[in-house]
Amino acid sequence: MNQDVLRDISEKYCGLLRAFLLSPEGNAASEQLQLAHHLGGSLVMGRIAPAELLGIHQAAVESLANCCPALQLAQIGARLNMPLVTMYQAYESAFRERIAVRYQDLAASFFCASGEQELIARQIGDVFNDFNTHLGSIIGFAEMVEDELSRKSSGQQSLHLLMQNLTALLKAEHAIQQRIRSSERQFRTLVDNSPDVILRYDMEGRCVFANPAFTRETGLMADQDINTILDRSANRRWDDESCSFGERVRQVAATGVADVVVLEWRHPQGHLVSHEMHIVPEYDADEQIFGTLAIGRDVTRRKEVEFKLRHQANYDPLSGLPNRRLLGDMLQREVASAKKHAYPLAVVFIDLDRFKDVNDSLGHSVGDQLLVVAAQRVRASVREHDLVARLAGDEFVAVLPRLEASAALTRIGDDIVAALAEPFQLGEHRVRISASVGIAIYPHDADTVTTLIGCADQAMFAAKGGGRNGLAFFTEDMREKSFERRRLLNDLYDALQEGQFELHFQPALELQSGVIHKAEALVRWRHPAFGMISPDRFIPLAEESGLIFDLGRWILQEAARVSVRWNAQGTSPFRKQISVNLSPVQFLNGHYDAIVMDQLSLQGCQPGLIAIEITEGLLLDDSEAVRSQLNNLRAAGIQVALDDFGTGYSAMSYLKKFSMDYLKIDRSFVQDMVDADSNKAIVEAIIVMAHRLGMKVIAEGVETMVQAQLLRDAGCEYVQGYLYSRPLPEDDFLNFAASAHSPADAAAAR
Numbered sequence: 001m002n003q004d005v006l007r008d009i010s011e012k013y014c015g016l017l018r019a020f021l022l023s024p025e026g027n028a029a030s031e032q033l034q035l036a037h038h039l040g041g042s043l044v045m046g047r048i049a050p051a052e053l054l055g056i057h058q059a060a061v062e063s064l065a066n067c068c069p070a071l072q073l074a075q076i077g078a079r080l081n082m083p084l085v086t087m088y089q090a091y092e093s094a095f096r097e098r099i100a101v102r103y104q105d106l107a108a109s110f111f112c113a114s115g116e117q118e119l120i121a122r123q124i125g126d127v128f129n130d131f132n133t134h135l136g137s138i139i140g141f142a143e144m145v146e147d148e149l150s151r152k153s154s155g156q157q158s159l160h161l162l163m164q165n166l167t168a169l170l171k172a173e174h175a176i177q178q179r180i181r182s183s184e185r186q187f188r189t190l191v192d193n194s195p196d197v198i199l200r201y202d203m204e205g206r207c208v209f210a211n212p213a214f215t216r217e218t219g220l221m222a223d224q225d226i227n228t229i230l231d232r233s234a235n236r237r238w239d240d241e242s243c244s245f246g247e248r249v250r251q252v253a254a255t256g257v258a259d260v261v262v263l264e265w266r267h268p269q270g271h272l273v274s275h276e277m278h279i280v281p282e283y284d285a286d287e288q289i290f291g292t293l294a295i296g297r298d299v300t301r302r303k304e305v306e307f308k309l310r311h312q313a314n315y316d317p318l319s320g321l322p323n324r325r326l327l328g329d330m331l332q333r334e335v336a337s338a339k340k341h342a343y344p345l346a347v348v349f350i351d352l353d354r355f356k357d358v359n360d361s362l363g364h365s366v367g368d369q370l371l372v373v374a375a376q377r378v379r380a381s382v383r384e385h386d387l388v389a390r391l392a393g394d395e396f397v398a399v400l401p402r403l404e405a406s407a408a409l410t411r412i413g414d415d416i417v418a419a420l421a422e423p424f425q426l427g428e429h430r431v432r433i434s435a436s437v438g439i440a441i442y443p444h445d446a447d448t449v450t451t452l453i454g455c456a457d458q459a460m461f462a463a464k465g466g467g468r469n470g471l472a473f474f475t476e477d478m479r480e481k482s483f484e485r486r487r488l489l490n491d492l493y494d495a496l497q498e499g500q501f502e503l504h505f506q507p508a509l510e511l512q513s514g515v516i517h518k519a520e521a522l523v524r525w526r527h528p529a530f531g532m533i534s535p536d537r538f539i540p541l542a543e544e545s546g547l548i549f550d551l552g553r554w555i556l557q558e559a560a561r562v563s564v565r566w567n568a569q570g571t572s573p574f575r576k577q578i579s580v581n582l583s584p585v586q587f588l589n590g591h592y593d594a595i596v597m598d599q600l601s602l603q604g605c606q607p608g609l610i611a612i613e614i615t616e617g618l619l620l621d622d623s624e625a626v627r628s629q630l631n632n633l634r635a636a637g638i639q640v641a642l643d644d645f646g647t648g649y650s651a652m653s654y655l656k657k658f659s660m661d662y663l664k665i666d667r668s669f670v671q672d673m674v675d676a677d678s679n680k681a682i683v684e685a686i687i688v689m690a691h692r693l694g695m696k697v698i699a700e701g702v703e704t705m706v707q708a709q710l711l712r713d714a715g716c717e718y719v720q721g722y723l724y725s726r727p728l729p730e731d732d733f734l735n736f737a738a739s740a741h742s743p744a745d746a747a748a749a750r
């Protein structure tokens with residue numbers, strides 16, 4: 001502090017103090033104020049420090065006491081003390097708490113009581129003029145301090161008013177507040193104009209703020225019970241959440257871990273909108289969470305696309321039912337729930353019978369319509385909470401959880417069969433079809449999704465095998481068959497490489513002469529563990545697995561090789577044609593004719609020495625590809641026989657379209673012709689028809705002389721059957737050929 005200033009202040013204070021102390025009682029107040037504000041003003045102006053103020057006061061009191069013996073310290077203290085206390089009493093608490101006070105307030109309140117407001121205001125006004133011009137009315141802090149010295153020396157309490165210049169501080173604070181206000185304004189502008197919805201929550205999860213976008217998107221205001229309304233309107237299409245939005249908000253507040261929830265609600269205009277809500281914690285300056293923000297962006301378009309994709313991946317577009325994939329997921333859940341609650345559950349496998357015929361005869365679009373109606377009928381046959389899915393093609397699966405009685409299951413299965421047996425009116429077409437239904441039960445038959453469906457599928461196959469249009473429950477026997485089937489299928493892959501197949505030969509004899517006319521090559525599988533396996537068991541597996549192509553090629557190649565060998569030996573008792581059976585599947589690749597001719601030329605086999613036997617099924621399609629392959633084979637000199645005639649559709653119309661060399665009557669007709677005249681009549685008619693169409697007839701499965709006689713009488717040319725010979729290995733067949741001259745001889749030779 002500048003000493004001159006200090007002296008100046010001290011002198012002035014000393015003068016004021018003297019005037020005050022010597023003045024009569026009535027004027028004490030105004031002089032005391034002058035005195036106080038002189039010092040206070042100096043303080044506020046920063047001209048002296050509080051400690052110096054005390055020093056000045058102390059020095060002034062002492063010098064007055066020294067030079068003016070009439071004024072004893074006790075007197076001085078008493079006069080100074082009381083008015084000051086009275087004057088500043090009203091402001092005491094404000095001073096003690098260092099509250100920023102306003103000059104006008106101070107002046108007005110202070111002086112109103114004494115009626116000297118104007119005088120004091122003028123005096124203080126000079127002092128604080130500077131602040132007023134810069135900062136309006138804020139001046140600084142005022143504080144009451146106890147005069148220690150006075151107290152010690154006089155033993156009485158003496159208080160002083162201290163005022164502190166806060167100009168710089170207030171200016172800085174003012175600037176900061178301006179910046180805060182401006183920044184707040186900016187943020188407010190952002191929040192108010194944001195297209196994203198913004199919600200602010202307190203620690204208890206109460207919404208304390210919602211921006212205009214939210215109100216626009218929902219029609220809700222912050223003071224409404226937003227969480228409950230959102231939870232209620234949420235469609236839950238996107239999120240499979242167990243807890244409400246409000247709970248998620250509270251969790252974020254409690255854990256500090258941000259969360260994302262997609263909510264769907266109804267827009268005030270009526271449509272559904274989806275928002276991805278990011279819930280984040282809000283921290284104060286001490287890094288303590290004081291609430292949460294939920295900021296949501298409109299993701300309706302994205303969610304719609306995702307929904308469509310998910311729907312496409314999980315639902316069958318034709319029937320609208322869940323597809324195989326979704327069935328897997330849902331069944332998984334049902335099995336878990338059945339396990340938890342110890343309930344049985346049924347899987348019902350439904351396959352339409354001969355649906356292919358509908359497609360073939362009426363076209364794919366009628367087939368589609370039938371599938372749609374069939375799906376509706378299956379759906380209507382089960383309970384509302386049961387699941388119905390379309391597995392593929394004409395296959396449906398129903399899942400019946402929480403089964404209480406198996407009787408109900410039989411009834412539901414029967415209902416499905418009956419519903420699908422009702423005629424379908426599809427546009428102008430009235431179509432009848434049936435279905436085979438298989439049922440497997442959890443946990444009795446299986447306890448996993450795949451095995452349950454597999455068991456139901458096997459049961460369905462059993463229902464088909466039992467004549468179709470019916471219901472079958474899965475049994476252990478089916479499991480064993482399926483197990484064996486799988487084992488055979490596995491082994492089949494190695495069988496060809498390991499040379500486990502062999503050809504046996506069965507002779508077809510000329511009925512009149514008893515001379516062997518030709519031989520049919522029949523494939524046998526010598527399984528290393530199971531011994532000889534009949535073709536009935538492995539050919540369907542080979543067809544299913546595609547191995548039939550390699551196996552068929554091997555059979556043809558082997559038959560051609562044998563034929564070449566027999567014909568080359570010269571001494572062979574058999575130098576005639578060998579027939580080879582053909583699976584319709586082999587024709588599917590469209591160039592079987594070329595394969596046959598390649599194989600024959602590779603083996604150096606004359607085409608006339610090989611005949612192929614086909615079944616009716618191949619011709620039913622009336623396919624141009626099949627027709628041209630057959631024509632090419634015949635043109636190359638390879639004879640064609642129609643096998644198993646009478647067992648299939650016997651549509652006969654195809655017989656006109658495909659020219660063939662032989663017609664083979666199925667053994668079932670031959671065997672029944674002795675017992676029933678009607679069967680005999682049918683066989684006779686078949687023979688007449690075949691002859692009319694230019695074909696020779698071979699009767700299969702001839703076992704008795706009576707059958708042979710009836711066939712001879714009917715004009716049948718050739719016979720094949722146990723009466724003459726079973727299929728034989730090559731050597732045995734050649735021995736048989738060497739010894740057999742007539743049917744009677746052959747029978748005797750047997």
Ligand SMILES: Nc1nc2c(ncn2[C@@H]2O[C@H](COP(=O)(O)OP(=O)(O)OP(=O)(O)O)[C@@H](O)[C@H]2O)c(=O)[nH]1
Binds near residue numbers: 318356357365368
């Ligand atoms: N119209 C139509 N047909 C289909 C669809 N999907 C598969 N298919 C046909 O459905 C048929 C299913 O035939 P399968 O079940 O094998 O045989 P099926 O004729 O029903 O005979 P069985 O089941 O043995 O009684 C095949 O011909 C497929 O081409 C489809 O979406 N629409």
